[in-house]
Amino acid sequence: MEYINAFKAVVAAVCAALTALWGWFGWVVVAWIVLMVIDYVTGSAAALRAGVGLSRLEAICLTHYHGDHIFGLPGLLQTIACQGRTRPLLLAGPQGLENFWAVMRLLAGPLPYPVIPTEMPPEGLWFEGGATLSAVPTRHRVPSQGYCFRLPRAGRFDPQKARALGVPLRDWKRLQQGESLEVGGRTVAPGDVCGPARRGIKVVFSGDTAPCPALEDAARDADLLICDATYAGEALAPEAARYGHSTFRQTAALAARAGARRLWLAHYSPRIEDPEAALPLAQAVFPAAECGFDGKSVTLPFTES
Numbered sequence: 390m391e392y393i394n395a396f397k398a399v400v401a402a403v404c405a406a407l408t409a410l411w412g413w414f415g416w417v418v419v420a421w422i423v424l425m426v427i428d429y430v431t432g433s434a435a436a437l438r439a440g441v442g443l444s445r446l447e448a449i450c451l452t453h454y455h456g457d458h459i460f461g462l463p464g465l466l467q468t469i470a471c472q473g474r475t476r477p478l479l480l481a482g483p484q485g486l487e488n489f490w491a492v493m494r495l496l497a498g499p500l501p502y503p504v505i506p507t508e509m510p511p512e513g514l515w516f517e518g519g520a521t522l523s524a525v526p527t528r529h530r531v532p533s534q535g536y537c538f539r540l541p542r543a544g545r546f547d548p549q550k551a552r553a554l555g556v557p558l559r560d561w562k563r564l565q566q567g568e569s570l571e572v573g574g575r576t577v578a579p580g581d582v583c584g585p586a587r588r589g590i591k592v593v594f595s596g597d598t599a600p601c602p603a604l605e606d607a608a609r610d611a612d613l614l615i616c617d618a619t620y621a622g623e624a625l626a627p628e629a630a631r632y633g634h635s636t637f638r639q640t641a642a643l644a645a646r647a648g649a650r651r652l653w654l655a656h657y658s659p660r661i662e663d664p665e666a667a668l669p670l671a672q673a674v675f676p677a678a679e680c681g682f683d684g685k686s687v688t689l690p691f692t693e694s
């Protein structure tokens with residue numbers, strides 16, 4: 390909870406922020422009011438190590454159904470049940486989710502909350518506060534998808550305009566959050582008192598994938614791209630292509646072409662003993678590349694451009 394409280398303090402200071410935590414082949418994404426887990430291997434351990442309360446969990450997002458991404462799911466669902474959850478939990482995944490869930494629910498046992506499987510509508514999902522989550526087609530040996538998480542930022546609020554229109558102070562926040570109001574018999578819309586929408590925050594997770602145009606498009610100007618980097622050296626590029634994965638250099642090149650601001654490499658082959666030693670292969674193409682690792686976190690502030 391200390392972590393969440395610290396996060397809220399950052400939110401208060403910079404209006405909003407996004408924290409992404411790498412956790413043992415699984416992702417925990419915290420954004421003010423939205424918490425989601427992307428793939429899961431080791432039950433709730435990663436989230437608990439990161440100090441994130443699962444009571445706030447809104448969605449579990451699966452990138453594909455290979456064992457190294459889903460074996461922890463029954464344990465995670467049971468842990469959530471033990472915490473007394475009764476409200477529904479979203480389970481997102483690529484094609485085949487219904488069949489996958491039919492098996493997984495037997496392993497998870499009876500749960501005191503409904504799990505809602507969704508293969509994700511093309512327009513994505515909306516969460517309270519305006520955050521959106523959409524699927525990104527990726528290239529692996531089986532149906533797979535990455536995820537694009539966006540946190541919008543409203544235009545700058547103009548108090549003088551709000552006062553001139555007679556909007557009471559207590560209602561300013563509703564307008565800032567995109568709600569229209571009736572004031573003195575007329576409608577005041579957010580656009581009447583706010584400037585144009587400002588740059589928000591975007592985080593893209595690839596899951597297991599070879600480089601592909603859809604992922605590159607999604608990563609365009611992303612604040613953080615977390616991407617498959619299963620193989621270190623280019624000598625293994627043919628093997629990466631055969632198994633639907635990426636090399637350090639390929640991932641870095643994709644991040645550079647997309648104009649991403651940060652890149653975390655992920656999903657290292659067991660043959661890579663020390664990912665940091667191989668990092669220069671990626672940094673030669675994308676200097677800001679970093680190695681993702683268990684428990685890694687970053688706070689992403691809003692920026693103006």
Ligand SMILES: [Zn+2]
Pocket residue numbers: 453455529597
């Ligand atoms: Zn896989």
Ligand SMILES: [Zn+2]
Pocket residue numbers: 455457458597656
């Ligand atoms: Zn994998």
